[in-house]
Amino acid sequence: MKIKLFLVVPFLSLLSCVSKKQVTATAQTTEVVAVNTEDPGKGLFQKQCAACHDLYAPNAYTAQQWEPIVFEMQKKGDIPNDETYIILDYLKKNAKPQ
Numbered sequence: 001m002k003i004k005l006f007l008v009v010p011f012l013s014l015l016s017c018v019s020k021k022q023v024t025a026t027a028q029t030t031e032v033v034a035v036n037t038e039d040p041g042k043g044l045f046q047k048q049c050a051a052c053h054d055l056y057a058p059n060a061y062t063a064q065q066w067e068p069i070v071f072e073m074q075k076k077g078d079i080p081n082d083e084t085y086i087i088l089d090y091l092k093k094n095a096k097p098q
């Protein structure tokens, strides 16, 4: 799932590059940054959420179930707000389907 996304996203930006001409050159740069910022969620999750127990798989819970769990863990681990939301976002994207 994750791997497929990384294959598809660069491919799509390549396509839009071909169709939109040079004017969009700056927009392309932003897209690349956006693709790269997808990973910090995973990195933060691995860093912050393995301190007390083994990592739970993102797809062990649905997006709806993750929300209260993550905020509970934020309190336990004193995880900063911004990092908590990045982690939650990552978990929701990779959560078990409803």
Ligand code: HEC
Residues within 6 Å of the ligand: 045, 048, 049, 050, 051, 052, 053, 056, 069, 070, 073, 074, 076, 077, 078, 079, 087
């Ligand atoms: C300060 C220690 C600590 C940190 C940091 C921590 N956890 Fe936990 N976690 C616990 C403890 C203790 C339990 C088991 C007791 C409980 O459920 O309250 C637990 C339980 C869980 C469970 C099982 C909950 C359930 O209802 O069965 C999940 C899922 C989980 N943690 C995910 C995470 C995630 C995601 C993060 C990072 C955002 C995280 N934990 C960070 C201590 C921590």
